[in-house]
Amino acid sequence: MSNNRVMRATVLAATFGAVGLLGAGVASAHVTANIYGNQPQKGGSGTIVFRVPNEEQDAGTNKVEIDFKPEYAISTVRYKPVPGWTAQVEKAQLPAPVKNGKNLDVTNPVTKITFTAQPGSALAKGDAEFQEFEISASTLPSNVDELALPAIQTYDNGLVVHWDQAETGGAEPEHPAPTVQLAAAATGSGHSDMSVSPAAESSSTTSDNTARWLGGAGLVVGALGLGIGGGAVLRSRKAK
Known part of the structure; x- marks a missing residue:
């Protein structure tokens, strides 16, 4: 493509772009x-x-x-x-x-x-x-x-x-x-997604506390297991 054609294409593109921006501003x-x-x-x-x-x-x-x-x-x-x-x-x-x-x-x-x-x-x-x-x-x-x-x-x-x-x-x-x-009308009371009943909140809290207790107990058992396992290894090495 010659330099003149490249220049002509560039000018046209710039012109159309300016018109498009102007139209967007008016809208x-x-x-x-x-x-x-x-x-x-x-x-x-x-x-x-x-x-x-x-x-x-x-x-x-x-x-x-x-x-x-x-x-x-x-x-x-x-x-x-x-x-x-x-x-x-x-x-x-x-x-x-x-x-x-x-x-x-x-x-x-x-x-x-x-x-x-x-x-x-x-x-x-x-x-x-x-x-x-x-x-x-x-x-x-x-x-x-x-x-x-x-x-x-x-x-x-x-x-x-x-x-x-x-x-x-x-x-x-x-x-x-x-x-x-306008969006479609919500079905039901429309509050179930946003609010939590006291009973459900209490149940959730109890479940969360139970989960935390079990998790803590698991960590203790795991630590004890590691301690026992480590002691057995040391005893076996001394026996050798």
């Missing part, structure tokens, strides 16, 4: 719903952290709204306070009740939570800052595998961005809605 700037820890289970509760990056060079983010579908029948949403921001949870009165993840009727599910920046606390202009908003929600639905939680991002210049588009055909839309995958 990572979406509003996302993240799980730090165990995946929320169907019919249970879960902690979700919304990461909101600022994307406008001439404006800062001063309000974030998260929508909850009424059919999810989520009755409780709590939030972790963010310094400099206020939060408000909204509910809606439905004309007919909907079933939640525990098959109970819910007539006033949570439909929105809004985080609003106090003066001087908005995200700065440009793309250097982001903020995380942590919530806890229950009861999660049991009839869906994924929660779609559309977000609305408002900038201090009046610009409003709706993060509410669903993926179609495997292609990521320009403004995808934050989503959370």
Whole structure:
């Protein structure tokens, strides 16, 4: 291959690499719903952290709204306070009740939570800052595998961005809605793997003590055996 061809191939590879990195940077700037820890289970509760990056060079983010579908029948949403921001949870009165993840009727599910920046606390202009908003929600639905939680991002210049588009055909839309995958509900009480009854703990302690005693006794017997064996060897040598 000539030097010109090598140079051309190198330039093309570098160009495609730069484009790929740029695309990755744009994708990572979406509003996302993240799980730090165990995946929320169907019919249970879960902690979700919304990461909101600022994307406008001439404006800062001063309000974030998260929508909850009424059919999810989520009755409780709590939030972790963010310094400099206020939060408000909204509910809606439905004309007919909907079933939640525990098959109970819910007539006033949570439909929105809004985080609003106090003066001087908005995200700065440009793309250097982001903020995380942590919530806890229950009861999660049991009839869906994924929660779609559309977000609305408002900038201090009046610009409003709706993060509410669903993926179609495997292609990521320009403004995808934050989503959370739900794990299958745990079977049984769900406590057997994490807790130990007092009786089981006592039995375990007794077994452990017994094992230690037997191990110690074995060491003593072994030592005695070595001593006896060593004495027999010395006696046999003297007899010779």
